Amino acid sequence: MTTEKGGATLFDEQQADGANSGGAKAEAPQGAAAPSAKADSKADKPAKADKATDGEAPRRKTAQELAERQREISVSEFFTKNRHLLGFDSPLKALLTAVKEAVDNSLDACEEAGILPEVVVEITPTGEDRFRVAVEDNGPGIVKEQIPKVFGKLLYGSKFHKLSQTRGQQGIGISAAVMYGQLTTGKSSRIVSRTGKRYPAYEAALTIDTARNKADLHDEKTLADWHREHGTRVEIEMEARYQKGLRSVDMYLKQTAIANPHVQLTYVDPGGERVVYERGTKELPPEAEEIKPHPHGVELGVLILMLKETSARTLSGFLQEEFVRVGPKVAEEICHTAKVSEKAYPSRIAREEAAALHAAIQKTKISAPPTNCISPIGEELVLQGLKKEIEADFYAAVSRPPSVYRGNPFVIEVGIAYGKPGGVGLEVTDEGRIQKRKSVTVSEELVGAADEPIRVLRFANRVPLLHQQSACAVTKAVIQTNWRSYGLQQPKGALPIGPAAVLVHIASVWVPFTSESKEALAAYEEILKEIKLGLQECGRKMGTYIKKGQRLRSEFDKRSYIEKYIPHIGLALQEILDLSDKERDGTVGTLDDCLQKSRKF
Template identity: 55%
Template sequence: MSEQVEFTFGGSGGRGARVRPQRKTAAKRSAGKKKRPADEEGGPAPSDSSTGRKGRGSGGGRERRVTAETMAAQQREISVSEFFTKNRHLLGFDNPAKALLTTVKEAVDNSLDACEEAHILPEIVVEIQQVNETRFRVIVEDNGPGIVKAQIPKIFAKLLYGSKFHRLRQSRGQQGIGISAAGLYGQLTTGKPMVITSRTGKGRPAHRIEVQIDTTKNKPKILADDEVAEWHRPHGTRVEIELTGKHRGGRTGVDAYIEQTVVANPHVAVTYRQPKGDEQVYPHASEDLPREPAEIKPHPHGVELGMLMRMLQDARGQKVKGALSTVFSRVSPATAEKVCKAAGVPSSHTATSLTGEQMEALHTALGETKVMAPPSSCVVPIGEELIMAGLRRRYDAEFFEASTRSPSVYRGNPFVVECGLAYGGSLPADEQAEILRFANRVPLQYQPKACAITEGVYATNWKAYTLQQPKGSLPVAPLAVFIHLASVWVPFTSEAKEAVAQYDEIMREIKFALQDCGRKLASKLRARERMESESKRRGLFERYIPELGQSLGAITGRAPKSVEKLFFAALPQFIRVAEIAEAAAAEHAGDDKLAAKKTGKKTGKKKAAKKSTPVKKASRAASAKKGATKKPAAKIKRAPAKKARSKRAPAKKRPRRKG
């Protein structure tokens, strides 16, 4: 919020084109697209050559500027709304259902980013009211730091105005035009202004502002500005947008978005009011804010040519060597020298004076020179415990597992993959597993098939973890798979930011994370299976004992009941259900490591006990004629319960005395 940058829409072509490549694409497209309406609208056609230059124009030569400015004068007539209606899909407003989702998403993302940056534990309220059949009112309210009154109109009613624009830092940050685009969409489809209520602190007044975008100028138009005497929040912001939309359920709906956000953000409390009046309340699952991600300078291995060009131009007055070592992370002056040498660019040149070819050479050299991996402090994973806490909040499952990989690097960008599993309980057993995909804590709801995360789940051999998996399919089990990719730069397959690209490094980390989780789950499933088989054992014996009582009673002339009693008395010695149930309970309580240690010990003991079996048999054979004096020793095999352990010693002594 501190570093708010203004991006005027075509007003001055030069500045517009100087946006970072990451954002540039949107800007560039807008620059390219917006030309057409101008032509169509039949404004005086500019000369061909100048149009072409403008289209390409991010180089920023002096001559071009002049041309661009001439152009700009003519372009004033193009309305932002024209641009927006033509390019809705880029911003996630393709259809009414997606528009509703995107609106909620942009508002919530903004709220969460603001809260986290201000170190406030987020409490947000999302409300969707149905105005009529096709019209909805989205209300998102947070307890964030609030917004200074003067900034409110710009932030909400000016496209491409924001704080997350130029930083290289892990944030939810969508396009940067998100919330204003949502407002514009609402305005275009319903004619209603956005209503913003905000207060920056106790004792200060809350402001309620109705604002619209002046679409021809891309400037806010304030319709109403009141001070609200009573507002229930000491600080925070409330955004209301009315729009044409469609509320639907399923994977791509708002409901799913809220549910998944809750899973990936356990520190967030959400109240969600659905159109039909249902209210879902998710309290905080964690009271700790995630660590604040460190902001880093770009890493030379991740940089793209356009970005490099812009960086060098910004480094006014610096030599190439100096510029490289200051704008990049992990590039020392010595490394910069090496890069220059490899590129054949004199390191003492002024950074701004390089030719296109020189910059290209420099770009290649940067990619090829060995540079330390960027610091991983810039990536903040959710963490295993919080993933499980999040999953618990969402699923009524039997087992929860999570595993967070250590940071890794793809193309110079540090990233962390983490994975969580929820298994059993009320999850449907005969359906394919549910996949929850996240990038920087934001749910990815569209294009699952194109996503590296989905691919990773498909490619994992779930059969190894005792789950069913038909060939080439997702596992069929009561399972939900959670995967989160945290990175300074998430490589999306497209501008729409719907699917993660399949980089080898990322695929590998996804695979490892899933395998790790799968192993943990499998060990629990096997333990449960053992427990079940123990109770089955018990049932089996209990069923046959009365039969044996009858038979043995009839043969020996005893009362069947008395023989039965003898068997029931001995039964506990041969069952270990209680103990396993204990271990499972301990694990369930989240005391995972301890439980694992315990079971480890136990299995060890079991093995030891089993090893003693041959000895037992031998002694049994030896004492076969002496009768059953030595037999009590046999108990040990099936009786690791405490009771049996305490009996072991006397049991061993007994035959010795007799022998």
């Protein structure tokens, strides 16, 4: 196919170009002017950037022009455009996330200061799909200089480099809530804090400069008559949506009360209803001690950085000072395996030597890290929390021995509440009689119906996880457990069916969340194994109870069947033995007592 172009075909032009490129200079046809010098000079000039050259696509921008448009992005700017990473991807979820982050900060502050927490949560509607979230605590307070950094600077905190159990880890949460409120309403947040009764409270309005990741304070003043001797209050107005349900603020606070029986929570919902979750114990959890990293959990890049920054003079000293569970003998073994001198200066270790050192660490048998850095709830308090907030017939709990993943110690705790009060049930009296249990009215259900999947209550460092249940290691472990062995029905690849709530809590110095929003646990093999073992141990206890109930039902049915014939037996004996009516009734009573006491449970 040929294309016409100015009276000549494209094929003819290609032939002419080929002849010229072959080295023979083509003669100009008669009557045609020779190419001018001006045309030659134009041909020698480089093509402009926005025009096409021979056979090349047009270039819109040069590297220099692109470089002028490149600039650094602040953390605040990034999360402003990617707020879904922090749990603010919908108005409904945003309300829960804001409350969660503020409550987590309050509980951590109170426990670190040795104060029994008293937390007040208030949600007040201010317009259509707008709410003011206020969280107040009786903690130690925050000094004036730190307030703009705590509430207005993302990735700022005291826990990121600290290896001990805390609720917060990243230094993002409460600042992200302030940023979300500012983004959706344009309003500043209000902060009030007091560090002691001898000092006045400090109040300020706060906004975040996202370009600089820095807070701006407005309307600063002191309050001499604030009602708390010490504590902090934060108020954030935001665009949000409120509704009750399994993933609501109400459910989050109820589950927080289960996992934190030492906390008193007061909640005022948008309708003005006030709910108080009283504390079940006046003892604070044991304080979690900070530990150094375990050698088996360090990665090569981190190891190289630690070698450069250490103040130790020798490699052996570095291993003993910077890591836990490393003594002189272990350090000597690591250096010998890596073929590196124990007296080598750490900052002069080459990358190849560091790689050999890292490989030697993984091969060396090192004791597990100490567990005083974690503070589990404990079996008794798990049971107490379940009984305090969930009406059920049977409770069981287990706290697994400490284990390790990637050098990080962790403890798995499991609790089960089984049976729904108000349903049909039986009980055995002290005299051995079987009778129907009295029904109980349940106002809020954490235990589902007998034909519904069980409820899974997930916790990480005492914090409820309400979203991304299917992506969580806890749910995977529950599904992989064979619940048929314990008396529950279970469809293939799904949660078991029955009136039960299963609580799973992981306590660790570093919880492996799947994202920054901290909504699901990563499925490490060691964690899955411990969760399954805890579920199986609690499952066996529940299975024993269920089988006992089945035997009780069978015995009750048999006794009910026999009871129908006891009066007839009495009449027959009266006729045979010529008994009086009184003697007959006594005989019937004796037979009934023998029947009821024939088997005890």
